[in-house]
């Protein structure tokens with residue numbers, strides 16, 4: 496799929512603001528020195544006001560190599576000597592196998608108008624330009640973050656403050672942050688994105704399954720590990736879980752689908768939490784988004800012992816369901832959301848496990864994606880019995896009546 500095709504086929508706008516577009520591309524694999532002239536040319540093509548600016552007014556640094564993309568920070572010194580900062584995102588090669596760029600762009604435009612994420616400034620052949628968010632990225636649970644604190648003042652403020660943003664850490668499990676994430680997630684779920692409202696998780700899982708189960712590997716070690724996977728077993732698991740979750744009749748919302756700590760940013764001064772990176776956003780089951788977020792408590796080391804306890808989950812649910820009166824949320828609503836979230840949490844393991852197999856073949860990034868498949872799939876198998884049991888017992892309650900038949 497050529498990204499250029501997407502941009503030329505779509506009229507890109509944010510509210511009433513038309514977004515500039517350029518057919519130019521920049522090669523993701525170039526060094527920062529070699530990529531700079533391409534990025535400068537791109538910015539000049541996109542933004543007329545800079546077309547005659549000397550190249551020396553542009554400075555470029557890498558923000559993140561990301562697992563998926565290359566993200567650059569571009570600063571432009573305009574005549575008034577004030578820097579204009581933005582990010583340039585270059586899509587990683589082959590990411591179209593797991594990301595629907597058209598869907599992403601459609602979502603960004605509407606989410607940005609609703610106040611979520613960075614502003615969309617421009618689109619080009621293989622990426623996009625967005626506003627630079629001046630904030631810190633949250634960290635997964637369990638990472639001691641005191642070393643990340645800019646100074647001791649934050650700590651002292653923490654002792655006296657009841658503001659959620661002045662916290663001892665950027666740990667997303669921190670109760671004040673968890674409450675704010677829950678509140679913002681509810682608002683995110685209320686944004687209307689035009690187009691099909693069909694929940695995507697099973698479409699995506701089955702599409703990933705089809706691709707993941709027919710891969711060919713030349714590399715010895717990858718091939719050996721890949722051939723130990725029983726795709727019949729994986730398929731049976733998908734069908735069994737789909738049948739169970741279908742019975743929950745879970746609400747469908749526009750979901751972020753990848754709410755890990757790296758996609759949450761916090762500006763303490765402005766007391767603002769940002770959700771970023773809508774690459775995987777789609778209409779989906781509400782419980783999938785929440786369960787997927789809880790899985791991310793495990794962090795980059797996949798330490799699933801950090802998965803939130805029932806009390807921690809209830810704290811999150813209270814703020815999700817009613818951020819004004821979290822303590823008034825009825826127990827039955829908490830129980831229902833607990834069942835929904837933890838059933839779809841299992842689906843999140845299957846989704847990312849299969850995603851990883853496709854990445855193992857398609858991604859140029861040197862990461863052991865096959866081991867990641869096993870980590871997610873084994874965790875699925877470990878948790879399955881318990882949460883199937885909880886869901887089945889919940890579904891068998893007579894007071895639920897017709898709804899769950």
Ligand SMILES: Nc1ncnc2c1ncn2[C@@H]1O[C@H](COP(=O)(O)OP(=O)(O)OP(=O)(O)O)[C@@H](O)[C@H]1O
Nearest residue numbers: 558559561562563564582613626627628632757772
């Ligand atoms: N608009 C922005 N302004 C400032 N920093 C940003 C912005 N967007 C992303 N970042 C920073 O870059 C990091 C990576 O961004 P992002 O998750 O969007 O990239 P990615 O390539 O999709 O990464 P991954 O595939 O690992 O999720 C974020 O964790 C955040 O720290």
